[in-house]
Amino acid sequence: xxxxxxAHAHGxxxxxxKYVFSTDHKVIGLQYMITAMVFLMIGFCLMLLMRWQLAxxxxxxxxxxxxxxxxxxxxxxxxxxFYNQLGAMHxxxxxxxxxxxxxxxxxxxxxxxxxxxxxxxxxxxxxxASYWLFLVGGVVMLSSFLMPGGAAQSGWTSYPxxxxxxxxxxxxxxxxxxxxxxxxxxxxxxLVTAANMRAPGMxxxxxxxxxxxxLVASVLLLLAFPPxxxxxxxxxxxxxxxxxxxxxxxLFVLGHPIHVSGGGQPLLWEHxxxxxxxxxxxxxxxxxxxxxxxxxxxxTRKPLHGYKTIVWSMIAIGVMSFIVWAHHMxxxxxxxxxxxxxxxxxxxxxxxxxxILTCLIFSLKGGSIRFTTPMLYALAFLPLFGIGGLTGLPLxxxxxxxxxxxxxxxxxxxxxxxxxxxxxxxxxxTYHWFPKWFGRxxxxxxxxxxxxxxxxxxxxxxxxxxxxxxxGASRRLYDPTAQVHNLVVQPLNVVSTVFAYGLFLFQLPFxxxxxxxxxxxxxxxENPWQxxxxxxxxxxxxxxxxxxxTPHVRRGPYEYSAPGRKTDYWPQxxxx
Amino acid sequence: MNNIYGYGLPVAASTYASKIDFxxxxxxxxxxxxxVLWSIFFAYLLIKYRRRxxxxxRREEHSGELASxxxxxxxxxFEIGLxxxxxxxxxxxxxxxxxxxxxxxxxxxxxEQFAWNVHYPGPDGKFGAxxxxxxxxxxxxGLDSSDPAAADDVVVANELHLPVGKPALIxxxxxxxxxxxxxPAFRIKQDIVPGMDIPIWITPTxxxxxxxxxxxxxxxxxxxxxxxxxxxxxxDYDAWLKSRAAAKPKTAPATEGF
Numbered sequence: 001x002x003x004x005x006x007a008h009a010h011g012x013x014x015x016x017x018k019y020v021f022s023t024d025h026k027v028i029g030l031q032y033m034i035t036a037m038v039f040l041m042i043g044f045c046l047m048l049l050m051r052w053q054l055a056x057x058x059x060x061x062x063x064x065x066x067x068x069x070x071x072x073x074x075x076x077x078x079x080x081x082f083y084n085q086l087g088a089m090h091x092x093x094x095x096x097x098x099x100x101x102x103x104x105x106x107x108x109x110x111x112x113x114x115x116x117x118x119x120x121x122x123x124x125x126x127x128x129a130s131y132w133l134f135l136v137g138g139v140v141m142l143s144s145f146l147m148p149g150g151a152a153q154s155g156w157t158s159y160p161x162x163x164x165x166x167x168x169x170x171x172x173x174x175x176x177x178x179x180x181x182x183x184x185x186x187x188x189x190x191l192v193t194a195a196n197m198r199a200p201g202m203x204x205x206x207x208x209x210x211x212x213x214x215l216v217a218s219v220l221l222l223l224a225f226p227p228x229x230x231x232x233x234x235x236x237x238x239x240x241x242x243x244x245x246x247x248x249x250x251l252f253v254l255g256h257p258i259h260v261s262g263g264g265q266p267l268l269w270e271h272x273x274x275x276x277x278x279x280x281x282x283x284x285x286x287x288x289x290x291x292x293x294x295x296x297x298x299x300t301r302k303p304l305h306g307y308k309t310i311v312w313s314m315i316a317i318g319v320m321s322f323i324v325w326a327h328h329m330x331x332x333x334x335x336x337x338x339x340x341x342x343x344x345x346x347x348x349x350x351x352x353x354x355x356i357l358t359c360l361i362f363s364l365k366g367g368s369i370r371f372t373t374p375m376l377y378a379l380a381f382l383p384l385f386g387i388g389g390l391t392g393l394p395l396x397x398x399x400x401x402x403x404x405x406x407x408x409x410x411x412x413x414x415x416x417x418x419x420x421x422x423x424x425x426x427x428x429x430t431y432h433w434f435p436k437w438f439g440r441x442x443x444x445x446x447x448x449x450x451x452x453x454x455x456x457x458x459x460x461x462x463x464x465x466x467x468x469x470x471x472g473a474s475r476r477l478y479d480p481t482a483q484v485h486n487l488v489v490q491p492l493n494v495v496s497t498v499f500a501y502g503l504f505l506f507q508l509p510f511x512x513x514x515x516x517x518x519x520x521x522x523x524x525x526e527n528p529w530q531x532x533x534x535x536x537x538x539x540x541x542x543x544x545x546x547x548x549x550t551p552h553v554r555r556g557p558y559e560y561s562a563p564g565r566k567t568d569y570w571p572q573x574x575x576x
Numbered sequence: 577m578n579n580i581y582g583y584g585l586p587v588a589a590s591t592y593a594s595k596i597d598f599x600x601x602x603x604x605x606x607x608x609x610x611x612v613l614w615s616i617f618f619a620y621l622l623i624k625y626r627r628r629x630x631x632x633x634r635r636e637e638h639s640g641e642l643a644s645x646x647x648x649x650x651x652x653x654f655e656i657g658l659x660x661x662x663x664x665x666x667x668x669x670x671x672x673x674x675x676x677x678x679x680x681x682x683x684x685x686x687x688e689q690f691a692w693n694v695h696y697p698g699p700d701g702k703f704g705a706x707x708x709x710x711x712x713x714x715x716x717x718g719l720d721s722s723d724p725a726a727a728d729d730v731v732v733a734n735e736l737h738l739p740v741g742k743p744a745l746i747x748x749x750x751x752x753x754x755x756x757x758x759x760p761a762f763r764i765k766q767d768i769v770p771g772m773d774i775p776i777w778i779t780p781t782x783x784x785x786x787x788x789x790x791x792x793x794x795x796x797x798x799x800x801x802x803x804x805x806x807x808x809x810x811x812d813y814d815a816w817l818k819s820r821a822a823a824k825p826k827t828a829p830a831t832e833g834f
Binding site: 080081084087155159161165249250251254255266267300302306333337347350354355359362364379386390391397479482487488560561562563 | 610611615617664666671768795796797799
């Protein structure tokens, strides 16, 4: 297959085919990444509006308040409907349009083919279709703000009957169907590429951890997304054609009976939704773990501790993630006896997760640690992701979840996982691979300012949520001061909001650094980090077709500080 | 009401609240211990193995394999202990057993956007029949006044009165969307799913005024969906129930057309 693709020499020459409607995995990868960063920024800005309302409920939003139509924000004060729209869209955008496309579509597309020595993805046109479907789905999702009744406002979980009777959800569901289709096309492509396009000598056990993480994430996407796609179509039917897949009979909404044939069950949606959404959590987490592993091996100048343990743990997480979903439903009304099963599987899945983290920490032992900018991100990932993991414990345990479920404790927990975990690793990966993408380095000083500012602000935003949750403050409250038991901890909402605005400010040096360095940064050679994996054996940026000649892989991915050699790294493709 | 909420957990006001609190504090003590020890080790590694001129990285060949398994073994033992000796037995007591109805205060709570309709059987101990076709603004649960058992029923909005020290068996239903019955001081939280009748139980242990709040997003007025819980002595509770049953306005006859 790789030979049929032929020489790298004749890439497309027209601007449109080269940079816009490209089938080159590198261009598509960067398109995915930059689009995902834009969506992350949009999702973040929605949250900044919500944080204003949470800290100072009922106060008019400064500057922007007057820009919103009067039904969303009368006199610049956010309405309950608008708050719920922002909340639902924040979650949806961050997960489905931000982190997943960034980690899988972006990094997977750009780095995976290079790391296995392939000239491109297995199905370049499918790859292009996947990106454009994602973009269309994302634009449709955003456009729902302009629809009559506004955007989806039933949470990113879209629980019926609320999601069936509330405005906005139709466009959300249509967009989700498109986004899911895009993800499925991508997942198939990664699996086929990793199975068929590895360079000679690149056995499975010589694949870098990052490739394994993408592989497991692709299997999860491929197997977990179809049930949600079906579930979303059924919910769409409930809304548009008044079927009753999720609707029981005899409902009265604000005093008026709603006429549906009945027989449906809201819990069915919850099961189908979480059957996707839990594996999805691991799609959000595994590729960033892979990125962290790459950066740690490179900057400790020694092989990873327990490479095979890490890989087997990732596979175990992948398998187990399909039978833990109902730990999101301990108090949903499903049979309490069922909860015991999901309690046990949930505790089992923590074992491989701890194993991965342990291996990454032990990898530091004996190293010669370079504190480069990407390494700072990878190192910060370890304790902060650890906090996210540890705080999952009282939520995964049935008894303590009775109290903590749906409180701010949950919000704190999963934001430590996906923000100080996934997003931190994705940013670190950007500093690590930027020289490969553009042939130029990012500015180190700005990188360090961005790092320290972001980490401190992220902790400042999310750490207050743990005491709030312990005090019983519920999530998704438009006006937290309306409930007496929240009043005492309300100052923590202000702390959180102030740090959120700080976090925004500290992204500005990154944005400037990214686009300025793309054109003006210091020139980078082929292998500026003195790394061993194959992506560093082709020019920066790699030409169409990637490698001048097909690499032959002779050793494992992390041969650093091998005895008896002059340099402390031994690239995978170097002749013996 | 304010002095029962603060930083940390609210006052524990039900029989199982202290069991839940025990788990929360135990896990937090363990989490903090693990995190502190781990951070010390992490800091030690970063300082000891920082890059220094002339000191190359050492490849550890098969060293420390057992040591690297230690965190996993510790975490696993801790979790097995939690599951076997804590989670499964306590969960069984709270969620999988119900007090017998004859020894309990019976209450039906029907949630709707954005209010709690609390239905007591009254002094006769029998719930009057309810009919969907009778639901209207003045009769939110559709109580059928032609049923003799309904005559002394008490229906109140956003107020839950319970006697102290006696189990309350509460059946939760919803008229429209998913709600959640959350009383922080009782450490009880249960989703209310339309189309289902979900029973929960509480034995209040402390006289006082607490808050009931909806904890599942139920629409634009979600944050306003709250109620007051009054835990009273048995005598006060009986007096309240009797006064409400007597003061009840006669509901319109069921024959009234739409």
